[in-house]
Amino acid sequence: MCPSVPLPSPCPPGILFPYSSPQLWGRAALQPPVLLPTQRRTFSNNKILVELDTSSGVATMKFKSPPVNSLSLDFLTEFCISLEKLENDRACRALIITSAIPRIFSSGLDIMEMFGKSTEHYAEFWRAVQEMWLRLYGSSMVTVAAINGSSPAGGCLIALSCDYRIMVENPKYVIGLNEAQLGIVAPFWFKDTFVNTVGHRVAERSLQLGLLHPVTEAHQIGLVDEVVPEEKLQEKAAAVVAQWLALPDHARQLTKSMMRKAVLDHMLAHREEDIQNFVKFISKDSIQKSLSMYMEMLKKKKS
Numbered sequence: 001m002c003p004s005v006p007l008p009s010p011c012p013p014g015i016l017f018p019y020s021s022p023q024l025w026g027r028a029a030l031q032p033p034v035l036l037p038t039q040r041r042t043f044s045n046n047k048i049l050v051e052l053d054t055s056s057g058v059a060t061m062k063f064k065s066p067p068v069n070s071l072s073l074d075f076l077t078e079f080c081i082s083l084e085k086l087e088n089d090r091a092c093r094a095l096i097i098t099s100a101i102p103r104i105f106s107s108g109l110d111i112m113e114m115f116g117k118s119t120e121h122y123a124e125f126w127r128a129v130q131e132m133w134l135r136l137y138g139s140s141m142v143t144v145a146a147i148n149g150s151s152p153a154g155g156c157l158i159a160l161s162c163d164y165r166i167m168v169e170n171p172k173y174v175i176g177l178n179e180a181q182l183g184i185v186a187p188f189w190f191k192d193t194f195v196n197t198v199g200h201r202v203a204e205r206s207l208q209l210g211l212l213h214p215v216t217e218a219h220q221i222g223l224v225d226e227v228v229p230e231e232k233l234q235e236k237a238a239a240v241v242a243q244w245l246a247l248p249d250h251a252r253q254l255t256k257s258m259m260r261k262a263v264l265d266h267m268l269a270h271r272e273e274d275i276q277n278f279v280k281f282i283s284k285d286s287i288q289k290s291l292s293m294y295m296e297m298l299k300k301k302k303s
């Protein structure tokens, strides 16, 4: 089958036809088929650092928003811009997402964005959360979450939206959709993304109890695909990416799209309604009180 990129015609003499080599399938196949020295392109903002190795087509994205990589409106905006840049870059075929903050992958949605703000702000914030998920879950790149710390709620959603999850083995790290513990509810597309990863029964129990799973348990239920020691994480992520990139991009991408289309389409069809539901829900006094108590609890835990 032909890739969806235009074929060079005629094939230049003296070189292998680029599409015959699995390593050259896909967007990077348009590069001239000569051995190039490793080339790195870096771009950064104050929340995220991205390094693209143009010879392998693999980008590494590091969250670097202290103290806990919470997903504020600014963070989500920078995240979406970075994803868009990589998606539109023909030299990029894969993305590894990890954290530069010790012990934390991401603490999830920034609770302060959902507390004591205007309805307009809630709507803008929620649209940004949706946008992040649409871009990541619908990405045509190979995406691997290299989870080097705890990853509750929205942080877990980022990991779930990737194609593969590798987590560092550490008894202190947890991951899961713990919204119920905060007195809030994971929206249907969080739930669908979770169900597509761990299956209905496991998701139902985990969501209702708002469980944060220790790493070994997360592995057992299929929430993470592999567990590795910290020092092996990047090496493992690179090996997984290489395995996935060995396939023709168009076949992998069409398969990914087939598997995820129903969930993405469902959300797109109900996007505005979902924003209205969020604004109505989060503006309730009882929900604001729950969030306030949760933040208090976090602060007390420290003292």
Ligand SMILES: CCCCCCCCCC/C=C\CC(=O)SCCNC(=O)CCNC(=O)[C@H](O)C(C)(C)COP(=O)(O)OP(=O)(O)OC[C@H]1O[C@@H](n2cnc3c(N)ncnc32)[C@H](O)[C@@H]1OP(=O)(O)O
Binding pocket: 067, 068, 070, 071, 104, 106, 107, 108, 109, 110, 111, 112, 150, 152, 153, 154, 155, 178, 179, 182, 184, 185, 186, 187, 277, 278, 281, 282, 295, 298, 299, 302
């Ligand atoms: C009918 C249905 C309609 C649909 C309605 C939809 C409803 C909404 C759905 C929302 C979906 C997703 C929600 C979320 O993602 S909510 C966020 C959930 N996250 C958590 O529960 C994590 C909370 N944090 C922690 O457990 C810990 O902080 C940590 C991440 C394990 C790190 O622990 P630590 O000891 O290293 O650091 P700590 O001292 O606790 O924190 C440092 C400071 O950071 C603040 N902070 C932590 N997490 C958040 C956060 N998510 N948002 C904002 N701020 C956060 C913490 O308060 C500390 O601040 P300070 O130093 O005391 O000022």
